[in-house]
Amino acid sequence: MSALKLAVIIGSVRDGRFGPVVASWFTEQARQHGAFEVDVIDLADAQLPLELPAVPPALDPDPERPAGMADLSARLAAADAFVIVTPDYNRSVPAALKAAIDWHFTQWDAKAIGFVGYSGASGGLLAIEHLRQIFNELNAHTIRNYVTFPRYYLLFDAEGQLREPDEPAEAARALLDQLHWWTAALVAARALPAPA
Numbered sequence: 001m002s003a004l005k006l007a008v009i010i011g012s013v014r015d016g017r018f019g020p021v022v023a024s025w026f027t028e029q030a031r032q033h034g035a036f037e038v039d040v041i042d043l044a045d046a047q048l049p050l051e052l053p054a055v056p057p058a059l060d061p062d063p064e065r066p067a068g069m070a071d072l073s074a075r076l077a078a079a080d081a082f083v084i085v086t087p088d089y090n091r092s093v094p095a096a097l098k099a100a101i102d103w104h105f106t107q108w109d110a111k112a113i114g115f116v117g118y119s120g121a122s123g124g125l126l127a128i129e130h131l132r133q134i135f136n137e138l139n140a141h142t143i144r145n146y147v148t149f150p151r152y153y154l155l156f157d158a159e160g161q162l163r164e165p166d167e168p169a170e171a172a173r174a175l176l177d178q179l180h181w182w183t184a185a186l187v188a189a190r191a192l193p194a195p196a
Ligand SMILES: Cc1cc2nc3c(=O)[nH]c(=O)nc-3n(C[C@H](O)[C@H](O)[C@H](O)COP(=O)(O)O)c2cc1C
Pocket: 012, 013, 014, 016, 017, 018, 019, 020, 087, 088, 089, 090, 091, 092, 118, 119, 120, 121, 122, 123, 124
């Protein structure tokens, strides 16, 4: 089997965001883990209008999309698995991340998804739990293990390095092991005829 492709998605797009620091840490963990070929997708690079297509995705899974979304769509399609790096915005998912999800359909289908959260007190967990519901509707499999950084500003130093890296590194390794198992299983499953 060729290397399984993991896309790490940076889910926040605002000026001054912290998301790239967390994504950079996790990407390094994934590269050291070695089971995946890693692509880092920054949603800030994509055009993500809130006006969705007129026809719902179940009826038209591959609608015409804005030109500025083409690179994002192709990279989502190429991925076998995803890790979404997300903060909590008002106890839920950043709007840009939800738009990126809603603009796509087959790109998520029967793929494994893991999460890395960070935030104030809630550490991204409230967004992660909403994302589990959302991806259930898209026939994706969200894995149990996750990494979370509540009050991330106390955990990372000014250079973006974790003050105490061992426990998060172990959580990332467990997530990646579990994600790899599910990704391999789902790649094999996608080769079978899908139920009607
Ligand atoms: C619109 C908005 C809503 C927020 N809501 C929450 C929240 O519900 N819980 C929380 O712990 N932190 C919340 N925060 C704090 C963010 O988690 C924190 O600002 C974090 O840095 C956001 O990620 P970003 O820097 O990548 O955008 C919120 C921040 C913003 C901008």
